Amino acid sequence: MAQITVDRKLCDNHGQCxxxxxKVFSMxxxxxLEFxxxxxxxxxxxxxxxxDVCPVQAIFVKD
Amino acid sequence: MDQRIIVAGASLGGLRAAEQLRAAGWVGEIIVIGEENHPPYNRPPLSKEVLAAPGTPQEVLAKLAFRARRSATGIQWRLGTRITASNLADRTITLEDGEEIGFDGLVIATGLRPAQVVVPGPVDGRHVLRTIDDAMALHAVLVPGAQVGVIGSGFIGCESAATAASLGCTVTLVEGRTGPMERPLGSALSSGVREMFSRRGVDCRTAVSVVAYRGDGSCTGIELSDGSLVAAEVIIEAVGSHANVEWLQGNGLDLSDGVECDRNLRVLAADGQPMSRVVAVGDIARYPDVRNGLPARRVEHWATPTDTAKIAAPALVAGIAGRQPAEAPAPLPSFWTDIFGTRINGVGSPAHAEETRILEGDPGQPQEGVAVGYYRGNTLIGVVNAGLPASRHLHYRQLVLDAGALVTN
Structure with a gap:
């Protein structure tokens, strides 16, 4: 299992994720955004x- | 010796190409060569938040630089380096200092540069917007009260006009042949966007072009084709772009509008056949619109480099190995823009519509929430929505996907 963080200050709710x-992200x-x-x-x-497709590069993954 | 792929161009397309080559199993060398000194960075904010408040050059770069995939290891970056020539038959490129580098495979991702307005008059005061350096230079002169003339009303023209107005500048938008973003949005929504500009005090000049710039030494005004004169000491030229293809001349390619490719993004040789060792990625690639059965076109949207790299990289790896590429998917184009805080989202190919229908809301009031459908025959080929939550955008995107009868060849 890996862990996702989203920088909510950056997130602009584009919905591309x-x-x-x-299965992981929804609007x-x-x-x-919910995830x-x-x-x-x-x-x-x-x-x-x-x-890749996040226009503001707000998604991060940690192992 | 290791086999080598050269990626020409170190913006988003070059980065995604390098990542996707590794994802496609390429273990040989990858050299990414780019003319700008900066590592790959995100350009859309350059006409929006970065233009409004950039901070220092270091802060801008920290904010905009892309993070590469962790799997994208062993990539050599040669930045601030211009490629001046290529010999695709001999598989070499030449750098501006004369160095020649051989390759087993080549990714063409050198992108576009802004076109400029070719009219008489002073040069000082004229700006374009493509790079961090462009945005920093422009920000410095967008002071409250500055008289700004924006030439061209595509995405970059409209976004920079909105940003300049938000900064307290006096803005004139010289729309050109069509209204604000009319080609991607259609005429009804375009008129609604013009209303948004007008309410914020932007002077929109419709169906006129620039005849000359006025001023002694630096610009003080714009002479328009209807005979009027607009006072402006800051000029933003947003009149389209030229593909950076000069380094590919002499190879017999069709370079009339970017680089012509097949649906796998393999570049077409002089005989019209796809080359196995040369692909193109990003907005320089002219590739068939399989989804709508329309001729090849370039797609100048942010998603294009990522979409095309996923197709081009495995096709190149297959080609070098002497294999045919797998059947390529047909990416669904998408775009967005933000005008005075109103998000406008598009999906599909609205510019190729024969008919539009309003799906919800009033196109005259984009900020209140509206969606417009774009049709060829009875088939929905695109939707543009404005001022709606992203969940509605996803809904409309699904409608376009569901309607899409892929034309296979």
Whole structure:
């Protein structure tokens, strides 16, 4: 399991992460990011993609 | 000796290409060569928050520099280095100091540079916006009360006009042939955006072009094609771009509008056949619109380098190994902009619509929440929404995906 942090000061709720890794990131009805704080290693590719497509580079992963 | 891939261009496209080459299993050398002195950094803030309040050059770079994937190891960066020539048959490139470097595979990711307005008049006071250095220079003159003329009303023109107005400048937006972001947004939403500008005191000049700049030594005004004169000592030229293809001349490529590629981003040789060892990434790549069955086009959106690198890198690794690439996916283009705090999100290919339909809200009031659908025949090919939560954007994106009948060849 790896751990995700999102810098909420940077996050601008673009929603691109929810497109790249919908099992981990989602946007609620108000358009605010919600996410799972840990994820299975099998999802690493999706999460790396979410990090790539974040327009403000707000997503970080720790082992 | 190790095999070597050269990545020409060290912006987002060059970074993503290098990462995706490693992800595709490339264990040989990767050399990324870029003309700017800065490591890869994020450009969209340059017309928005960085233009408004950059801080020091070090702070800007700390804020904007991309983090590379941890898996992207062993990449050599040669920054501040310009490539002047190439010989694709001999597999070499030449740097401006004359050094020649051989390659087994080449990624073309040298991107674009801003076009400039070619009219008579002084040069001092004229700016473009593409790099950190451009943004720092422009920020320094966007002081309250400054008279600013923005030439061109695409994304960069509109964003920098909004930022300048927010900083207390007196702004004139010379729209050019079409209204604010009219090509990606369509005419109804474009008119709504013009209203947003007008309410914030931006003087929008519609359907006029620049005839000349006025001033003795430095700019004091803009002479327009309708005969009017606009006072402006700061000029922001946002009139499109040129692809950085000069170093590829002499190889028989079609360089008329970027670099022509197949759907795997393999560059097409003079005979029209894809090359196995040369690919292109980012907004320099002109590739087929498989999704809508339309001719090849360049896509100048932020997501393009990441989307195209994921296709081009495995195709190049396969090509060097003498294999055919896997069937490439057809990326769904997407874009966003922020105008006076209103987020505008687009997905698909709205510029190629034959018809538009309002899905919700009033296009005349983008800040209140609106979505417009773009159709070819009866097929939804794009949606642009403004002032809505991201959850609505995801919903509309799914509608476009679901409607998309991929044209296969």
């Amino acid at each position: 929810a497109i790249a890794a919908p 609620n009805d108000e358009g605010i 799972e704080e840990t994820f299975d290693d099998a999802l690493l590719d999706e999460v790396e993609e979410a990090i």
